[in-house]
Amino acid sequence: EQRTRLATIWDRLYELYLQQANGERNPAPIQTEINKLIAERDAIRPWGWNTGKNWKDDTPTAELAKILGQK
Numbered sequence: 001e002q003r004t005r006l007a008t009i010w011d012r013l014y015e016l017y018l019q020q021a022n023g024e025r026n027p028a029p030i031q032t033e034i035n036k037l038i039a040e041r042d043a044i045r046p047w048g049w050n051t052g053k054n055w056k057d058d059t060p061t062a063e064l065a066k067i068l069g070q071k
Contacts (some may be wrong), residue, residue, distance in 0.1 A: 002044050009041045 012067045013034060056064055 006041060006044060009037050013037055 014035050016030050016037075019025050020034075021028060059067070
């Protein structure tokens, strides 16, 4: 149940950040909604949402070495 709500929150935050970046709406109401969603997210789980996957696991070895500054 928490994961479902967190996923919904993140989806809406993504939409709002896009609207904010594109200047589609008045920025004040967008920011107000963003703040409310972040507060709700933090009340559920302060560290946000975790997919349970490590991003490094899906990165090709050569690319990962470049990102991490390894030769």
